[in-house]
Amino acid sequence: MSGRIFLSSPDVGEREEEYLLAAVRSGWIAPLGPDVDAFEAELAARVGVEHAVAVSSGTAGLHLGLLGLGIGPGDVVLTSTMTFAATANAITYTGAKPYFIDSEPDTGNIDPALVRQALEQLADDGESAAAIVPVDLLGKAANYSEICAIAAEYGLPVLADAAESLGASHAERPAGSHGHAAVVSFNGNKIMTTSGGGMLLTDDAELAAQTRYLATQARLPLAHYEHVDIGYNYRLSNLLAALGRAQLSRLDAMIGRRREMRERYRDLFTEADGVEIFGGDDDENDNFWLTAIVVDSERAGWEPAELSLALAAENIESRPMWKPMHLQPVFSDARRVVNGTSEALFGRGLTLPSGSALRESEIERVHGCIRAFLEGRR
Structure with missing residues (x-):
């Protein structure tokens, strides 16, 4: 592998x-x-x-x-x-x-x-x-x-x-x-x-x-x-x-590289129904540390975890967005004001390889795996 x-x-x-x-x-x-x-x-x-x-x-x-x-x-x-x-x-x-x-x-x-x-x-x-x-x-x-x-x-x-x-x-x-x-x-x-x-x-x-x-x-x-x-x-x-x-x-060059990868992910998922780049409508002032997608599973026909498994099979790391602290057992008794947004993002979000050190061959490997997954779900 x-x-x-x-x-x-x-x-x-x-x-x-x-x-x-x-x-x-x-x-x-x-x-x-x-x-x-x-x-x-x-x-x-x-x-x-x-x-x-x-x-x-x-x-x-x-x-x-x-x-x-x-x-x-x-x-x-x-x-x-x-x-x-x-x-x-x-x-x-x-x-x-x-x-x-x-x-x-x-x-x-x-x-x-x-x-x-x-x-x-x-x-x-x-x-x-x-x-x-x-x-x-x-x-x-x-x-x-x-x-x-x-x-x-x-x-x-x-x-x-x-x-x-x-x-x-x-x-x-x-x-x-x-x-x-x-x-x-x-x-x-x-x-x-x-x-x-x-x-x-x-x-x-x-x-x-x-x-x-x-x-x-x-x-x-x-x-x-x-x-x-x-x-x-x-x-x-x-x-x-x-x-x-x-x-x-x-730093500026590394941010520029991550910005480029955000745009390439945006292009990759353009035709994928029910998939959005997280925070992508207003990211001009971001540092693009990690690119994440948010999946509407009913429209997309697949769950984020399914894509994560496909990536893992190719030895590619992905991860759900942060599990909210109010759902963590260690903070189960903490006070909170919640509206369900963070829990929904945890369930629907998936972070993807975004590092500025990624070589072109590695980016192509990630994108190839995602393309194959999306084609298989159409």
Whole structure:
């Protein structure tokens, strides 16, 4: 069988090798170093914020961002139900409780109207939320114009989970620049990678300083080791930051490649009745991290799982869209405001190989398998 084709494998080459080798030869092998400082400055400039703190993962960034905003035990944090578990896990790490909000049908992102409904319900119950954590789904930024306006009415900070949206934008502002702070991810499958890693982005100097402090084991600046707070080993290493700098220099080209694949999928499914490119009517400002289809099985005559099985038979990865957090057993008792949208997207959606590292022969293999499947269902 041919080699496996993944949804989004790392796109690395000679430039990454050059940057990484230079970092090794510099002697800065231990955590932190000049590449970390440069990576933070370069990404902050790219996104348009004053401060950036490189950390070991996007999850670590969310955890520290929440702590820096004062989130703790007993607090209620509104967040998207259509997300990966890391978002909800980070909230739980602080002792707070996630309150899940359902999605807009066209984008899968958190529905501002339901955010307001949840806040009103909390107020009616004599309660309040402590923060809002929207999630940018599959490379499309959430509607921060409305979300931040609602948050301002209630005096709430917004911590944007932009793990999937680096390079996208909303209202002519880059993803990662919205809210009180934002967190991006450099996991191996993201739009750009440092193998593992993430970064907190903010204009708040105090929040950035607190994040940096907690991420380095809350060590005080003394000759000996002195600690008055519980800290975390959450900083990014200099070697991985060097890899990230190389990736950042290629980000626009990688987004362009994924945009091209989105268009090719759009052409491929044009004649397929009951199949739509997810979020495709308004994707000009996306980063095209993953392309997904949404299938109306009654019209199409087939289920997404059937196509997934056909792809798997050819050693090609595909995956349903995120299973909503309110359906996850670990969060079965969490409060939620749901309208059925995220559950429908989970049942009807399928993500397809979208990585910028895909070779033309691999793209043709994926498309050939899909064409054969569609022809067999006509």
